[in-house]
Amino acid sequence: MSPPPPPPVTVIGIGAEGWEGLGPAAREALRTAEVVIGGRRHLGLLPPECPGERVPWPSPLRPAVPGLFAAHTGRRISVLASGDPMFFGIGRTLAELLGAERLRVLPHPSSVSLACARLGWALEETEVVSLVGRPLATLNRELYAGRRLLVLSAGADTPAEVAGVLGERGFGPSRMRVLEQLGSAGERCVEGTAEAWPHPPGDPLNVIAVDCAPADRARPLSLVPGLPEAAYDHDGQLTKRHVRAVTLAALAPAPGELLWDVGGGSGSIAVEWMRAHRTCRAVSVERDAVRAERIGRNAAALGVPGLTVVTGAAPDALAGLPAPDAVFIGGGLTAPGVLEACWAALPPGGRIVANTVTLESEALLADWYRGHGGDLVRLAVSHATPVGAFTGWRQAMPVTQWSTTKPLASRGTGGDAADPEGSDEAAQGETR
Numbered sequence: 211m212s213p214p215p216p217p218p219v220t221v222i223g224i225g226a227e228g229w230e231g232l233g234p235a236a237r238e239a240l241r242t243a244e245v246v247i248g249g250r251r252h253l254g255l256l257p258p259e260c261p262g263e264r265v266p267w268p269s270p271l272r273p274a275v276p277g278l279f280a281a282h283t284g285r286r287i288s289v290l291a292s293g294d295p296m297f298f299g300i301g302r303t304l305a306e307l308l309g310a311e312r313l314r315v316l317p318h319p320s321s322v323s324l325a326c327a328r329l330g331w332a333l334e335e336t337e338v339v340s341l342v343g344r345p346l347a348t349l350n351r352e353l354y355a356g357r358r359l360l361v362l363s364a365g366a367d368t369p370a371e372v373a374g375v376l377g378e379r380g381f382g383p384s385r386m387r388v389l390e391q392l393g394s395a396g397e398r399c400v401e402g403t404a405e406a407w408p409h410p411p412g413d414p415l416n417v418i419a420v421d422c423a424p425a426d427r428a429r430p431l432s433l434v435p436g437l438p439e440a441a442y443d444h445d446g447q448l449t450k451r452h453v454r455a456v457t458l459a460a461l462a463p464a465p466g467e468l469l470w471d472v473g474g475g476s477g478s479i480a481v482e483w484m485r486a487h488r489t490c491r492a493v494s495v496e497r498d499a500v501r502a503e504r505i506g507r508n509a510a511a512l513g514v515p516g517l518t519v520v521t522g523a524a525p526d527a528l529a530g531l532p533a534p535d536a537v538f539i540g541g542g543l544t545a546p547g548v549l550e551a552c553w554a555a556l557p558p559g560g561r562i563v564a565n566t567v568t569l570e571s572e573a574l575l576a577d578w579y580r581g582h583g584g585d586l587v588r589l590a591v592s593h594a595t596p597v598g599a600f601t602g603w604r605q606a607m608p609v610t611q612w613s614t615t616k617p618l619a620s621r622g623t624g625g626d627a628a629d630p631e632g633s634d635e636a637a638q639g640e641t642r
């Protein structure tokens with residue numbers, strides 16, 4: 211017989227007002243808990259009628275969670291969390307580590323719900339950005355004229371830091387309101403513009419409401435692929451915008467997916483993949499250290515600081531990377547084993563796109579096209595330029611692009627894919 215399941219862990223959202231803001235179910239769970247786990251501030255909000263052992267979160271928290279819960283096996287455990295535990299909160303970590311079925315979550319309105327209530331903002335029209343444990347550069351993807359942002363602060367210094375970013379990015383006239391201690395007796399709101407932020411650091415418990423207003427009507431950086439070249443710092447190793455737009459369309463980013471950008475150059479393909487949706491992830495592999503560093507800077511400037519940059523040459527540098535949903539090869543095509551390694555790492559249904567301007571790589575792509583099908587296209591972009599007093603076309607180097615989706619039953623690698631003998635074994639080796 212299997213052992214009985216462990217008792218549920220009750221995760222209770224609590225507001226800044228403390229005990230008085232809790233509902234009957236949350237109070238009952240806290241009164242009867244044998245152990246209450248939470249931050250010191252939250253544990254301090256409990257009245258004496260909660261006799262359970264109070265255990266503050268260890269630091270670092272995540273690696274300690276399994277051991278902490280194992281140490282209290284068989285006891286009634288409640289966890290205190292701020293606001294809605296499932297919104298940028300501990301609830302997610304606990305669901306991942308203990309299993310969602312073990313949790314009983316009793317949410318409180320989140321700071322974001324309370325802020326929207328104070329401001330009269332529709333929550334569904336408001337962009338929420340957390341800067342708790344996340345780089346400030348995350349904001350750079352969210353700045354558009356007329357948008358309303360709620361920023362979850364990391365602490366008392368965050369409002370001035372946000373004001374600084376808004377100013378640097380041309381959004382100095384934005385109205386900022388800092389809502390502190392929402393729901394408590396000490397609640398207050400201070401306001402100003404980003405370019406003339408007048409307030410010293412206040413309460414560390416705050417959210418920042420931003421009405422985004424640019425200083426001029428400069429063309430915004432769209433979230434749709436094909437940003438102008440000028441959006442990137444580069445040394446010429448940059449997929450040009452028209453080809454980039456076609457490339458991203460072929461890569462077809464979907465929420466949550468991971469891209470390998472092999473031969474990252476300036477990082478534009480990975481950056482625009484990640485800008486497609488805030489849950490998109492990317493690893494850019496670049497052998498040149500100066501370029502690799504530049505990729506990181508471009509990613510931060512364009513609001514995707516979570517882009518992982520690996521400095522090293524493919525295929526060796528690909529070893530050990532998490533399996534991708536899509537692969538782009540913009541450099542290193544002729545390095546032995548690069549295409550093979552990328553193809554092998556790709557799961558069935560994954561997309562691969564490779565671009566080249568050289569005949570040598572084109573021959574390779576033609577070979578893979580014969581073996582695996584897909585689309586082999588030539589992209590020739592011409593720009594109108596002055597010719598004396600007239601205007602003529604100046605053609606950029608044509609780019610050959612091969613793209614395909616890995617089939618459910620793989621047909622082998624390279625030019626030998628037509629050989630039915632080898633296909634079964636090859637497919638098994640390639641599909642992981």
Ligand SMILES: C[S@@+](CC[C@H](N)C(=O)[O-])C[C@H]1O[C@@H](n2cnc3c(N)ncnc32)[C@H](O)[C@@H]1O
Pocket residue numbers: 447448449450472473474475476477478479495496497498501522523524525540541542543545548
């Ligand atoms: C044409 S650029 C790619 C441009 C890039 N897609 C962009 O838009 O910024 C090619 C890059 O691939 C890099 N590269 C070439 N062979 C490589 C290899 N085997 N592994 C990693 N990077 C490589 C080069 O250093 C160069 O930066």
